Amino acid sequence: MKSIRLYLIIAILAAVTLGNFVAATYGYRKSSEEAEALLDTQLSDTAALIHTMRPARESVSLPPSDRLAFQIWTADGVLVQRSANSGLEPITRFEEGYRDENFEEYRWRVLSRFDQRSGLWLQVAERIDIRIELADNIILRALLPIVLSLPLIAAIVWLVVGNGLSLIGKLANADKTFELMVYPRTRHGVRRSKFALHFHRMKVEFLKRYLLDDREDHENHGSDTRE
Numbered sequence: 001m002k003s004i005r006l007y008l009i010i011a012i013l014a015a016v017t018l019g020n021f022v023a024a025t026y027g028y029r030k031s032s033e034e035a036e037a038l039l040d041t042q043l044s045d046t047a048a049l050i051h052t053m054r055p056a057r058e059s060v061s062l063p064p065s066d067r068l069a070f071q072i073w074t075a076d077g078v079l080v081q082r083s084a085n086s087g088l089e090p091i092t093r094f095e096e097g098y099r100d101e102n103f104e105e106y107r108w109r110v111l112s113r114f115d116q117r118s119g120l121w122l123q124v125a126e127r128i129d130i131r132i133e134l135a136d137n138i139i140l141r142a143l144l145p146i147v148l149s150l151p152l153i154a155a156i157v158w159l160v161v162g163n164g165l166s167l168i169g170k171l172a173n174a175d176k177t178f179e180l181m182v183y184p185r186t187r188h189g190v191r192r193s194k195f196a197l198h199f200h201r202m203k204v205e206f207l208k209r210y211l212l213d214d215r216e217d218h219e220n221h222g223s224d225t226r227e
Helices: 002-053 128-173 196-226
Strands: 068-074 079-083 097-103 106-115 120-127
Touching (some): 002 128, 120 128
Antiparallel strands (some): 068 079, 068 120, 097 106, 106 120
């Protein structure tokens, strides 16, 4: 009985783990895309904030954080202002949009934007390694409950299967003759299912085999005794 319980637990956990793995893989991809879009939106908001609040007299400024860098250029290609970690060369080409660039020994996600009012190019960059770390932390926190639920599922399966097999154990311990027939996609009763006829025939055969045969053996034994 323990082997049946162990087999069912292993089979169910394997199926649950496989299903969770497929769902987690798909969810990780979708969540990564959504996190990337969210971080790009945040980078755009940061660019607007830097352009609005930039000091007028300082040509070199400290970046808002180590993961960010920025530059401001005129339409003629003159560097007006930059963060201390951005260097003197343009972070990226003067074309609006998002792209990935390498500078200062890191890979950066860069947004290049041209402001029509001021006639200035604003280039804002965010380190990709930090973006990936932030996105992974968010996704892993979402997947952690799924991983932690596996021991709980195993315990529930162990108890449910053990409860279902307890009757078999009690009959075996009491040295009772019994037969077990499992019908797929049925509950405790099969009277209204397509297996009802088979169940009825098996029940009759069981009664004939163990009830009538025992009675006949008992009568034959009594006749032999009288003779």
